[in-house]
Amino acid sequence: MYRCRDCGYGSLKWLGRCPQCGQWDTLTEFKRPDSHSPPQALATIPLEEAQRRPTQITEFDRVIGGGLIAGSVVLVGGEPGIGKSTLLLQVAAQLARDGPVLYISGEESPGQIKLRAERLAIGKTNNLLIGHEQNLAAICEHVLQTKAAAVIIDSIQTVFPAGESAGLGTTHQVGQATFELSQLARAQKIPIFLIGHVTKSGDFAGPKAIEHLVDVALYVEGGRESDVRVVRAVKNRFGSTEEIGVFQMTEAGLREIANPSQFFTERLGPVPAGSVIVPTLEGTRPILVEIQALVAFTRSNYPQRRATGLDLNRVALLVAVIEKHLGAQLSGEDIYVNVAGGLMLRETAVDVGIAAAIVSSFKEKPIDGQTVIIGELGLSGEVRRVKKLRERLAEAAKLGYGRAVVPAGEKLDLKEIELCPVHTIREAMETLGV
Numbered sequence: 001m002y003r004c005r006d007c008g009y010g011s012l013k014w015l016g017r018c019p020q021c022g023q024w025d026t027l028t029e030f031k032r033p034d035s036h037s038p039p040q041a042l043a044t045i046p047l048e049e050a051q052r053r054p055t056q057i058t059e060f061d062r063v064i065g066g067g068l069i070a071g072s073v074v075l076v077g078g079e080p081g082i083g084k085s086t087l088l089l090q091v092a093a094q095l096a097r098d099g100p101v102l103y104i105s106g107e108e109s110p111g112q113i114k115l116r117a118e119r120l121a122i123g124k125t126n127n128l129l130i131g132h133e134q135n136l137a138a139i140c141e142h143v144l145q146t147k148a149a150a151v152i153i154d155s156i157q158t159v160f161p162a163g164e165s166a167g168l169g170t171t172h173q174v175g176q177a178t179f180e181l182s183q184l185a186r187a188q189k190i191p192i193f194l195i196g197h198v199t200k201s202g203d204f205a206g207p208k209a210i211e212h213l214v215d216v217a218l219y220v221e222g223g224r225e226s227d228v229r230v231v232r233a234v235k236n237r238f239g240s241t242e243e244i245g246v247f248q249m250t251e252a253g254l255r256e257i258a259n260p261s262q263f264f265t266e267r268l269g270p271v272p273a274g275s276v277i278v279p280t281l282e283g284t285r286p287i288l289v290e291i292q293a294l295v296a297f298t299r300s301n302y303p304q305r306r307a308t309g310l311d312l313n314r315v316a317l318l319v320a321v322i323e324k325h326l327g328a329q330l331s332g333e334d335i336y337v338n339v340a341g342g343l344m345l346r347e348t349a350v351d352v353g354i355a356a357a358i359v360s361s362f363k364e365k366p367i368d369g370q371t372v373i374i375g376e377l378g379l380s381g382e383v384r385r386v387k388k389l390r391e392r393l394a395e396a397a398k399l400g401y402g403r404a405v406v407p408a409g410e411k412l413d414l415k416e417i418e419l420c421p422v423h424t425i426r427e428a429m430e431t432l433g434v
């Protein structure tokens, strides 16, 4: 059967011009798919309990929702050099404990992968098969022949679909390769991981282009200056996209940071002015982090405003709120604000903390190291409520903090930590003694 690409008109023989819409050369052959599965009534469909296979890398399992689902495709995106190959080689070694795992690299030679494996101390893993291959048909053949229980493709941008003449890295090529590999995953009932490079230049089709074709899309993030790596789910058909996994890139691969709060707030020596501790929420998980501000007088007509790990626009807004409602004169000051450890904070619940760090540095008065600060700031200087206050406070108490500045109006009776409810930015700064 032939069908018009434009209007959908169907004809049994090919026609140069569509009789319905009048377009030329739009009729293309259309094979009716053999349907083995007629529609079913919703009520009669059996409930399938998805089997999850944990990788035993706790931080990774948390992000994927507890474990891998057979037949699923997991995309792992990130900038070059961030640690995607390292992470998945570690995952592969774990999975190889219960069956053959195939690691296909189109970028690196088996020798290079062996070197990396030696660094990760998994060089002697049995059952981990390394292939250097770019041809999709050949990759599928290897999967079938090795009876692989899991497959890693490093990277999807280097896979040539069968009979494809288009260049490597085009949207069409990565889309086609992803589609065919997901068919393979379902048919073989095995998980397949696809590594995808995010490039700034955009001359390669990035992982974004295939997110809709995969079951789970994860991104590995981290700053250039920091060795902290955060694995974040942006899509998960089998779980929440709320969770993150926190790792540190070490000499021997990615190490799980099981207690991020402790890791991000480790302070040696006395607390300097401009440093505060805020309980932030990453997914459902409260994590304590240190925010540092440096406010320094400048003669420049254009004072610097810089933020690392925070949204610069938000910082600019908070500076305006401080000027307006505290009467602080910051226009002649360079302002730098930093999240220690390289985490990126995206929530407004750290507003009061940021403001306190700036004011503390400006006045050169340190804030008590045993106090945490929670609250969003409104434009009129009011301190607003945040979600999951109790969880944030519990985390602070767990790490031994004794006092918390919190938005007024919450009814919490907590014994573990002393609460200082505040209504406005002015009250907050008075309570903090800055």
Ligand code: TYD
Residues within 6 Å of the ligand: 078, 079, 080, 081, 082, 083, 084, 085, 086, 087, 116, 119, 120, 249, 250, 251, 252, 253, 254
């Ligand atoms: P890699 O996994 O190759 O990144 P990607 O696949 O995302 O491009 O990791 C790249 C960086 O990580 C590289 O600069 C070296 C560093 N690294 C370590 O610091 N420790 C290690 O054990 C390994 C394997 C890599």
Ligand code: MG
Residues within 6 Å of the ligand: 081, 084, 085, 086, 154
């Ligand atoms: Mg790589």
